[in-house]
Amino acid sequence: MLGESVLPEEFATGIADPQQEISVMLEGMGEPIDVTFRHSTACSAPFLIAVALHKGQAPTQKQLRQISLKFYERGEDRRLLGVIDLRLRQAAPFSGGELLFCAPRCVRNYCLTRLAIGAHYSRLLLKELRSAPAPGMKMSFLERRAAMVSFIRPHPTVLVSIAGEFGGNIFPMNIMGALGPGRFGFALRTDRLAGESVERVGRLVISNVPVRCAPLAYGLARNHTKESVRLEGLPFAIRPSPVFGFPIPEFTVRVREMEVERSQRIGSHKFFVARIVGDRAFSQEPSLSVIHGYYQTWRLGGRTVDMKAALLEDRLNKHGDKLFPIEPEAHPSN
Template sequence: MWKDWIRPFVRPLPQWSTVAVAPPQQVVNATLHWDGQSADVTTDHTVASLVPLVIATSLDAGQHPVLEYRDSATGKLLGVLRLTQTASVAAAETSITLYRVATGEQRCLGWPLRPWNAWLQNRLMLKNRSPQHFAPEPAAVQQLMIAYLCPRPVILVSIDTPGHRNIFPMDLIGPLQRSGLFSLALRSNNVSVPIMREVRQVALSSIPATMKAVVYKLAEYHKHPLQDWNALPFPARPSRQFGIPAAAAALRIQELAIVHSEEVGSHTLFLGRIVSDENLTEGTQLHHTAGFHQAYRRRRGTPFAEM
């Protein structure tokens, strides 16, 4: 229909697409390239901060590596981030390297749709921006979308102490495989950050794709704590060692012992070790990817199941 043809030229693609993917995602792989070397970092890189946009990995890939995202089935280049090393973080006898994103480009859309869609998206971001609201610059959001080419799984993080209990969704998470550490990047103004830095124990529930609506509602607990576990809109079960309430319907419940935390830009980066891992059931997990990635897959006839 002519409307389907004309739509991309008048309306921007959604920035994010909420999709169902069987974990661990293997549809896109990420490779770091530096000084004639390269290494697969599909399970060894994460977003550590949004403002500025910082990527963490357990590799030291020199001062100016390039991070490439490719479709695993076809090898097609989907996007590139050019990085600049800023710091290294020493944690638990290992170290993590932090990289600022300098520039980036997605290749999911062809020319002229690529710059045109970015222009439409950026215009909308600037229009909807409220002065008191936390919002990265449009160029950084475009780069963040590239970092989401590897679909990012959504989990619920729960904390339980006598004076503070909470459970909220996160997707700036993941293993930094070579170091054996698992990372969480949480906005430093999240109400549970000081408690997590103190008690150093959390439970992570991998969320089935079907729980999208209920999980999005829990985003409010980034700002205020949960009053009572009985107020949760779904049944909870205690995690194996710490006994922290987690989602009973989770695909998997892991416990994280936090070994290090520090502020990185707008976020606090928590690094920890997984101390227990219960695989409860198989199924697709809620993931986020970039809207232009879903548009690319739709064009090829292989869209992700959208939630």
């Protein structure tokens, strides 16, 4: 029922940014509102999604009971791939409109058949019973299923650069999303130093990573736990970003420079809203992105050969050639 290959929940692949394959609609309040580039996950535990609405778009009390985020493929069929029914937790004024913070009320995932999704969910529940969650990261099964659907929308994995008197740091991030043309939302764990540093500096630069450099981005995960790093020790060349002059990777595909407007500690994550002050694309190369494994399975039509190749692609993107240890040559005297 699970097939021969089970793809990882965070499947790493190359997709152009901004992505054009999924649209995300806010429905249940009259004409659907396209929020593809107007929402971001705000926190994992509790799981909250922030949706940015224009002035006059806020739902009425009655509509609030029936609002959902729906994830559609953008192709001709406009297949519905996932639904997160929402429950409003908080609303805040935002850019002349409103920022709604919503929790999941009910979740449906149509990337797999009902039988397959039932089997996958049982496997995950069993796994959950056997292993303890990371401290401060306990998510209900509803929240986990909502997070899975949220990753039907491709999330680029960017490298965040910050710099100041303390030095500088570069670390990967993908829990994020555009909140309209000039604003950006992102979530950083409250138990890591990266979020504190971003808060202190008040500015950041995000660089899209060409998928050929994916393992370099994954290799910087531990920098979330550091205040600063030795920039000369980075495994790639750097140069100053166009506006702030922060150190960015030479290989970047697209660079956005931002000023933090506000931040809010929610639970496992602090949610930041930033104003974009510079946005430059340097190439059209596919950007390292993350999609949910079920959605990748749907993209591949569940074909075993393609799924096996996809598993390899994901591992290569995350670990590079460490995946294929080179056997030391036998010593002639052996």
